[in-house]
Amino acid sequence: MNTATQPTSNNELYAERVQRLNDAIALRQPDRVPIIMNSLFWHTRHAGLSFRDAMYDYDGLSAATRKALDELQPDAYVLPHPIMALGPTMDIMGYRQLKWPGHDGVSNDVPFQYLDKEYMKADEYADYIFDPTGFMLHKYLPRIATAFEPLAKLPNFPSLYYTRIIHSTRSFANPDLVNAFQTLQKAGEEMGRMLGKTVQFIDDMAALGYPLAESATALSPYDLFADYFRGSKGIMLDMFMRKDLLLEAMDKAAKLIPLQAIPAAKHSRSKGVFIPLHWPGDGLMSPDQFKTFYWPPLRKVVMTLIENGLTPIMFWEGGCTSRLEHIMDIPPGKCVYFFERTDIFKAKEVLGKLVCLRGNVPGTVMSAGNPDDIKAYCKKLIEVAGKGGGFIMDGGSGIPDESKDENVQAMFDATREYGGYA
Amino acid sequence: MSDNQKKLIEMIVGMQSPEAIELTKVMLEEGADPNTILDICRKAMDSVGQKFEAGEYFVPELILAGDMLERISELVKPLLKEGGGGQKKTHGKVLIGTVAGDLHDIGKNIVTFMLDVNGFEVKDIGIDVPVATFIKEIQDFQPAVVGLSGFLTLAYDAMKETVEAIKTAGLRDNMKIMIGGGQVDQVICDYTGADGFGLNAMHAVKFCKEWFGVKE
Ligand code: B12
Numbered sequence: 001m002n003t004a005t006q007p008t009s010n011n012e013l014y015a016e017r018v019q020r021l022n023d024a025i026a027l028r029q030p031d032r033v034p035i036i037m038n039s040l041f042w043h044t045r046h047a048g049l050s051f052r053d054a055m056y057d058y059d060g061l062s063a064a065t066r067k068a069l070d071e072l073q074p075d076a077y078v079l080p081h082p083i084m085a086l087g088p089t090m091d092i093m094g095y096r097q098l099k100w101p102g103h104d105g106v107s108n109d110v111p112f113q114y115l116d117k118e119y120m121k122a123d124e125y126a127d128y129i130f131d132p133t134g135f136m137l138h139k140y141l142p143r144i145a146t147a148f149e150p151l152a153k154l155p156n157f158p159s160l161y162y163t164r165i166i167h168s169t170r171s172f173a174n175p176d177l178v179n180a181f182q183t184l185q186k187a188g189e190e191m192g193r194m195l196g197k198t199v200q201f202i203d204d205m206a207a208l209g210y211p212l213a214e215s216a217t218a219l220s221p222y223d224l225f226a227d228y229f230r231g232s233k234g235i236m237l238d239m240f241m242r243k244d245l246l247l248e249a250m251d252k253a254a255k256l257i258p259l260q261a262i263p264a265a266k267h268s269r270s271k272g273v274f275i276p277l278h279w280p281g282d283g284l285m286s287p288d289q290f291k292t293f294y295w296p297p298l299r300k301v302v303m304t305l306i307e308n309g310l311t312p313i314m315f316w317e318g319g320c321t322s323r324l325e326h327i328m329d330i331p332p333g334k335c336v337y338f339f340e341r342t343d344i345f346k347a348k349e350v351l352g353k354l355v356c357l358r359g360n361v362p363g364t365v366m367s368a369g370n371p372d373d374i375k376a377y378c379k380k381l382i383e384v385a386g387k388g389g390g391f392i393m394d395g396g397s398g399i400p401d402e403s404k405d406e407n408v409q410a411m412f413d414a415t416r417e418y419g420g421y422a
Numbered sequence: 423m424s425d426n427q428k429k430l431i432e433m434i435v436g437m438q439s440p441e442a443i444e445l446t447k448v449m450l451e452e453g454a455d456p457n458t459i460l461d462i463c464r465k466a467m468d469s470v471g472q473k474f475e476a477g478e479y480f481v482p483e484l485i486l487a488g489d490m491l492e493r494i495s496e497l498v499k500p501l502l503k504e505g506g507g508g509q510k511k512t513h514g515k516v517l518i519g520t521v522a523g524d525l526h527d528i529g530k531n532i533v534t535f536m537l538d539v540n541g542f543e544v545k546d547i548g549i550d551v552p553v554a555t556f557i558k559e560i561q562d563f564q565p566a567v568v569g570l571s572g573f574l575t576l577a578y579d580a581m582k583e584t585v586e587a588i589k590t591a592g593l594r595d596n597m598k599i600m601i602g603g604g605q606v607d608q609v610i611c612d613y614t615g616a617d618g619f620g621l622n623a624m625h626a627v628k629f630c631k632e633w634f635g636v637k638e
Binding site for chain 2: 115
C-alpha cells in the first residue's frame, strides 16, 4: 500500500480487492472482511433519479452507480443494469410479468413488481417434460409478452423432415410472425444498446479499481416452477397432487439452467453466479418437502456450476435456520451462502468450515434504525461470523431502497473500522 | 358422527384432496345436509390449524387445506338455504389487509385462516390496499382489531401512514392495531405506531385473544 505509485494504484486496488474476496470465499483469512455494494434503488434515489429514470436512463443509472461506488469504496459491487435497465426493451416487447414505474399507469416513484400468476397450467407439466423448447416457444413465451404471441404459429420443428422442412418456411411469411420478428428485432437492438453500455460500465469501473461481485445468475429449479411457471399457490398444490411430474420437470430444469449460466459467467470478469433462493424459508415447506423438492435439484445446479469452475452465490431469502443441517453436502470453499434473516451466528457454527457466509445487516435497521445500531450489529457480525475469515459483509437483502444514507455509510465505515484481521 | 363424516375429516386433515372432494360429492348425492358438511370442514380446519401451530404442518398444507375448503364450499353453496352457513363466530371482529404498494398475500391469508379457525370474524380486504380504503372499510365493518400485513421495506411507511390516517379519522381510540409480515420487529412497531407486531399467525391469534379477553 505505502509504496504504491499513482499510475498503477487502481490496478493494485482492483487486485487487492479481488484477493480479499477470493480469500474469503476460499475460507482463507483475508487482510480484512470484504464488503459488497448491493443496491437497486437506494443509490439511484441517493443520486436524485426517479425510480422510472433508473429503469430507462442507462447513462443516468451508470452515473448514479459510479457516484455510490466512489463514496462507499466497496470491495466489489452488484451490477444493477441487468435487473433495472429494462424499461425500454420491455416497452417494445410488451412484457407482461412485471409492473414497473412510469408504465401503464404506475407512478414514477415505486419499484417494479413481479406478478404472481399461473403462467403454466397444471396439466402442462407433461408438455414441458416431453419437449421443453416446444413448450417455451408455443405456449410460455406467447403468454408473457405481446411480441411473442405469434410464436405460437411457429412450426413444430421436431416433427418435420425432408420436404416438410422446406414447406415449413411458409410460416415465416405469416404476417403476424413477420411483424413479431420486426418488433423483436427492435427489442434486440435496444437490448444491444443497453448491454453495450453495461459492458462499457463494467470496464470503466474495473479501470477505477472496482471489481464485479458476480457476473451471471442461475435459479433453483423449484423456484423456476414456483415463480415463473405455476405461481405460489399452484406449486404448493403440485407438491401434493402432482409430485412425480414436478420432480421430473425439475430434474430436466436442473440440466437446462446451467446451459445459460455457464457461458455467461465464463465470458465475464467474475466467476460468481448469483442464485436467488425464493422458497426455501423455514415455514414455507416442511423439512421433508425441503429434502425432497428443494435441495436435491438445486444441489444439482450448484454442483454443475462448481464443476465448471464457477462460484455459486446462493441468496437464502427469508429465514432458513432450520435448513442449515440439510445444506452441508457441498465441497468446502467453493460457494457462498448469503443469508437474509437466518441466524448467521448459528450458521457460522454449523457451516463455518464449509462455506463462506455473506450478510446480514437487517433491513429494518437500515431503514428505521440509526448509525450506532448499524455499527453495533456490524461489529458483532465481524467478531462472530467473521472469525477466522470466510465472511463477506452485506445487508440482509442488500441495501434496502428506503435505507437512510447515514446507515449505509455506517455499514461501510464499521467494516473498515472493525473488520481488519490482525 | 357417521362413518363418512369421520372419513371426510380424516381425508381433509390427511391432505387427501381429490379423495375428499369425491367423498363430498357422494355424501351430497346421498342427501347429506350441506350445513353438516360445512361443520365437518370447520372441524377439519381446526385440526389443520392445530397441526400448523404444533409445527407439524407448514404453509403448503394450509394452502392445500384452504383449496379443499374452497372446492367443497363451491359444491355445497348452491344447496344451502338462505341464512344457512352454520358458522359461529363469537369472539369479535378483525379487519386485515396488505398495505399499499405491497402485493404479498400468502402470510396475510394464513393469518386470516388461523384467526378464522380460532373463532374470530375476519374481514380480509386484500392486497395493495390504499389508506383511504382501509378507513372506509373500518368505518363500514367496525372491527376492534386491525391487522396490517406487509413484506417489503416500503411497507413500513405505508403502515405508518395507515395508522396515522386511522388516528386522524378518529377511529384509533378503541382499536388495537397489529402488524406483521416479512421483516418487522419492535423498531418497526414503534416506527409505525402499532400496538404489537407478530412474526407468525399464532402471534396474531395470541394478540386477538388477549385484546378480546378470550379465555383459553
Ligand atoms: C412469495 C414471495 C413473493 C411472491 C408473492 C406471492 C404472493 N401471492 O404473496 C412474488 C413472486 C409475487 C413476490 C414479488 C415480489 N417480492 Co417477494 N417474496 C416472497 C417470499 C419468497 C416469501 C414471502 C411469503 O409469502 N412468505 C410466506 C409467509 C407465510 O411466511 P411468513 O412470513 O413466515 O408468514 C407469517 C408472518 O409474515 C406473519 N404475518 C403476515 N402478515 C401478518 C399480519 C399480522 C397482523 C401479523 C400479526 C402477522 C403477520 O404470519 C404469517 C403466517 O405465520 C419472500 C422471501 C422469503 N423467503 O421470505 C420474498 C420477499 C418478501 N420479496 C421481496 C421482494 C423485493 C419482492 C419484489 C419487489 C421483487 C420484484 N422486484 O419483483 C416483488 C414485490 C411485489 C410487491 N409489490 O409486493 C423481498 C422483500 C425485501 C425488502 N426488504 O423489501 C423478499 C424478502 C425477498 C428478498 N429477500 O429479496 N414475492
